[in-house]
Amino acid sequence: MVGSERVFEGRVFDVRLDRVRYADGAEHRVDIVEHRGSFTIVALPSPDELVLVRQYRHAAGTAFWELPAGSAEPGEEPSAGAARELREETGYRAGRIRPVGSLYPTPGYCNEIMHFFVAEELTAGEQTLDEDERIEVGIYTWDAAWRLVASGEVADMKTVLALLWVESKRGEIARAFGR
Numbered sequence: 001m002v003g004s005e006r007v008f009e010g011r012v013f014d015v016r017l018d019r020v021r022y023a024d025g026a027e028h029r030v031d032i033v034e035h036r037g038s039f040t041i042v043a044l045p046s047p048d049e050l051v052l053v054r055q056y057r058h059a060a061g062t063a064f065w066e067l068p069a070g071s072a073e074p075g076e077e078p079s080a081g082a083a084r085e086l087r088e089e090t091g092y093r094a095g096r097i098r099p100v101g102s103l104y105p106t107p108g109y110c111n112e113i114m115h116f117f118v119a120e121e122l123t124a125g126e127q128t129l130d131e132d133e134r135i136e137v138g139i140y141t142w143d144a145a146w147r148l149v150a151s152g153e154v155a156d157m158k159t160v161l162a163l164l165w166v167e168s169k170r171g172e173i174a175r176a177f178g179r
Helices: 078-090 142-151 158-167 172-177
Strands: 004-008 015-022 027-034 036-041 051-058 062-066 069-071 093-103 114-123 134-143
Touching: 004 134, 004 158, 015 134, 036 051, 036 093, 051 078, 051 142, 078 093, 078 114, 093 142, 093 158, 114 158, 134 142, 142 158
Parallel strands: 036 114
Antiparallel strands: 004 015, 015 027, 036 069, 051 062, 051 134, 093 114
């Protein structure tokens, strides 16, 4: 890297402009979105049900049903952040929470890493929403969740990916938790 300059600091992400020199000597500007990381939680009240949240997404101009998710606090461990986000957005506390995997959603321009979790042994409670959040909570069967995907009411990549990932391993997850 030849140089770097932060050009924007925001609540959710920052932006920096890097100058990089490639092996052939060419230099180019690379725009980077800096993000602390995030969590997506497949919360299972029972083996055949999952928790979805509905919220308005201004950038898309509509409300979607999604899995509970959110951004990391500075220095926060992924499993603690996932448990916190689940509690804040849905009111549920997880007796068991386990990682499924981690992926970079958009590594071409963003350093965000998204951690995926399965949460079970849920205990209901009250939501503790951020000031700017308006979140409806729903419990859906797996079949009903897939119908929401087909209808476009679930249309975000993290939710569809997590549903595919976890559903492909549901038997394995059930065995791991003694079902």
